[in-house]
Amino acid sequence: xxxxxxxxxxxxxxxxxxxxxxxxxxxxxxxxxxxxxxxxxxxxxxxxxxxxxxxxxxxxxxxxxxxxxxxxxxxxxxxxxxxxxxxxxxxxxxxxxxxxxxxxxxxxxxxxxxxxxxxxxxxxxxxxxxxxxxxxxxxxxxxxxxxxxxxxxxxxxxxxxxxxxxxxxxxxxxxxxxxxxxxxxxxxxxxxxxxxxxxxxxxxxxxxxxxxxxxxxxxxxxxxxxxxxxxxxxxxxxxxxxxxxxxxxxxxxxxxxxxxxxxxxxxxxxxxxxxx
Amino acid sequence: xxxxxxxxxxxxxxxxxxxxxxxxxxxxxxxxxxxxxxxxxxxxxxxxxxxxxxxxxxxxxxxxxxxxxxxxxxxxxxxxxxxxxxxxxxxxxxxxxxxxxxxxxxxxxxxxxxxxxxxxxxxxxxxxxxxxxxxxxxxxxxxxxxxxxxxxxxxxxxxxxxxxxxxxxxxxxxxxxxxxxxxxxxxxxxxxxxxxxxxxxxxxxxxxxxxxxxxxxxxxxxxxxxxxxxxxxxxxxxxxxxxxxxxxxxxxxxxxxxxxxxxxxxxxxxxxxxxxxxxxxxxxxxxxxxxxxxxxxxxxxxxxxxxxxxxxxxxxxxxxxxx
Numbered sequence: 001x002x003x004x005x006x007x008x009x010x011x012x013x014x015x016x017x018x019x020x021x022x023x024x025x026x027x028x029x030x031x032x033x034x035x036x037x038x039x040x041x042x043x044x045x046x047x048x049x050x051x052x053x054x055x056x057x058x059x060x061x062x063x064x065x066x067x068x069x070x071x072x073x074x075x076x077x078x079x080x081x082x083x084x085x086x087x088x089x090x091x092x093x094x095x096x097x098x099x100x101x102x103x104x105x106x107x108x109x110x111x112x113x114x115x116x117x118x119x120x121x122x123x124x125x126x127x128x129x130x131x132x133x134x135x136x137x138x139x140x141x142x143x144x145x146x147x148x149x150x151x152x153x154x155x156x157x158x159x160x161x162x163x164x165x166x167x168x169x170x171x172x173x174x175x176x177x178x179x180x181x182x183x184x185x186x187x188x189x190x191x192x193x194x195x196x197x198x199x200x201x202x203x204x205x206x207x208x209x210x211x212x213x214x215x216x217x218x219x220x221x222x223x224x225x226x227x228x229x230x231x232x233x234x235x236x237x238x239x240x241x242x243x244x245x246x247x248x249x250x251x252x253x254x255x256x257x258x259x260x261x262x263x264x265x266x267x268x269x270x271x272x273x274x275x276x
Numbered sequence: 277x278x279x280x281x282x283x284x285x286x287x288x289x290x291x292x293x294x295x296x297x298x299x300x301x302x303x304x305x306x307x308x309x310x311x312x313x314x315x316x317x318x319x320x321x322x323x324x325x326x327x328x329x330x331x332x333x334x335x336x337x338x339x340x341x342x343x344x345x346x347x348x349x350x351x352x353x354x355x356x357x358x359x360x361x362x363x364x365x366x367x368x369x370x371x372x373x374x375x376x377x378x379x380x381x382x383x384x385x386x387x388x389x390x391x392x393x394x395x396x397x398x399x400x401x402x403x404x405x406x407x408x409x410x411x412x413x414x415x416x417x418x419x420x421x422x423x424x425x426x427x428x429x430x431x432x433x434x435x436x437x438x439x440x441x442x443x444x445x446x447x448x449x450x451x452x453x454x455x456x457x458x459x460x461x462x463x464x465x466x467x468x469x470x471x472x473x474x475x476x477x478x479x480x481x482x483x484x485x486x487x488x489x490x491x492x493x494x495x496x497x498x499x500x501x502x503x504x505x506x507x508x509x510x511x512x513x514x515x516x517x518x519x520x521x522x523x524x525x526x527x528x529x530x531x532x533x534x535x536x537x538x539x540x541x542x543x544x545x546x547x548x549x550x551x552x553x554x555x556x557x558x559x560x561x562x563x564x565x566x567x568x569x570x571x572x573x574x575x576x577x578x579x580x581x582x583x584x585x586x587x588x589x590x591x592x593x594x595x596x597x598x599x
């Protein structure tokens with residue numbers, strides 16, 4: 001409860017929450033405000049924003065409604081962000097927990113694998129995965145999750161290393177609890193706060209990764225993704241720059257919202273930083 | 277000397293990791309639909325089965341995966357990255373052609389992000405919680421959230437299209453035939469926007485870390501001693517705080533070397549720079565798997581090399597680190 005109060009006091013966290021609620025609102029209202037397929041032809045191409053009251057954000061190069069794409073794009077971005085983050089965090093927690101709890105050879109092997117993932121630039125790995133498994137939206141989401149887990153694994157491992165020899169863990173062992181029970185029911189809840197905070201960073205990066213892929217037209221072309229729209233607008237950048245500018249602003253606000261909320265969470269859950 | 281040995285040992289210990297990585301990727305790429313020959317045949321617009329078979333034999337694709345992997349690792353140990361069917365020359369030659377542009381871009385972005393992040397971080401920490409600090413921190417958050425390719429595109433719209441101050445893309449004026457200093461200036465001119473674009477996100481991170489690290493070091497006892505000695509605030513920062521506060525920044529360089537390489541894929545595509553990143557993108561689109569693997573190999577080597585340099589820097593900054 002006290003943490004919640006502290007979130008309420010920090011202005012950045014409040015701004016972040018408002019922005020985030022706004023984006024979530026856009027995502028939820030999209031099917032009601034824009035019931036038509038956002039990728040279908042809506043009107044004359046390349047109408048400037050506010051020029052036609054039917055398309056208040058204008059239309060893109062092929063005459064699709066930009067506002068509809070922005071609203072539906074919020075769904076895509078949030079969904080990809082959430083699913084990829086959940087996947088990355090899950091892998092990270094399992095790998096980090098097992099490595100930190102058992103130590104020794106298991107730790108060595110798992111950390112080598114983590115290192116291998118960290119040595120390779122994650123966007124390059126993402127390119128390879130997309131090249132191999134295709135650009136379907138599900139594949140892209142899973143691929144983003146697969147390249148984003150190493151940092152959370154390291155974080156979980158560090159927490160486990162410091163927690164595994166505490167008294168309460170020894171007590172659990174004396175009680176004869178199984179390892180799985182100790183790891184997931186006893187230690188994990190204590191190790192979770194920093195990992196949860198880090199999840200906001202992963203989500204912000206995941207949204208940026210998807211938009212970069214979509215911009216390079218290596219993501220699913222059949223989904224109204226903000227990155228796709230920016231890529232489309234690139235061909236008319238010199239004259240109709242708004243086609244690229246608008247979705248970029250949407251990405252910026254969403255990522256900003258996610259990282260502000262994450263920072264607010266961090267300040268609230270980490271009392272040592274209170275004075276800063 | 278001991279530092280050098282230590283750094284070398286750490287770099288060497290990452291080589292097995294690299295090998296595991298490459299074998300994993302090689303096997304992964306076997307899952308890709310279609311091979312180089314398919315892509316090649318598609319590019320020349322079809323061909324008869326006999327020719328296709330011949331091509332497969334030429335590129336060593338007619339044997340089992342295990343044999344291919346064995347050959348691949350063997351060639352890799354001899355630093356032979358294979359042959360790119362799309363570019364019609366050895367992969368190492370293709371990569372070497374593209375490497376300078378990427379190194380230039382990464383180097384200039386890193387230097388800019390590091391210097392500007394450090395300056396802003398110090399400035400911010402010395403006025404903590406006053407309005408300049410708030411403005412700088414907010415700007416840092418906005419920079420962090422900006423998709424780099426979008427920032428690049430908007431930069432082109434404003435500075436190249438509307439104001440006409442900077443070129444919209446390319447590494448240099450092709451056909452101008454500049455030489456010597458004139459050519460260097462021309463390339464620098466072309467790199468202004470790409471450098472800023474790539475540096476943006478890193479600038480935000482450096483600024484945040486530098487500010488936090490300064491605030492932490494400023495509370496330590498030796499700073500109080502320095503103040504008690506009667507040193508001016510500026511001297512306390514420049515002589516005592518800065519060096520200690522820089523340690524986390526240096527760590528960050530090593531951690532972000534990979535991210536920066538990944539970012540250059542997008543930035544090079546936006547600005548049509550003939551670099552490694554764009555080569556990676558082209559390799560994906562053209563299914564040139566040999567080249568893609570080669571790029572992965574070279575990128576991983578680059579990351580390891582950067583971390584090697586970071587280790588040495590680290591030891592130089594903090595004399596306590598020797599073992």
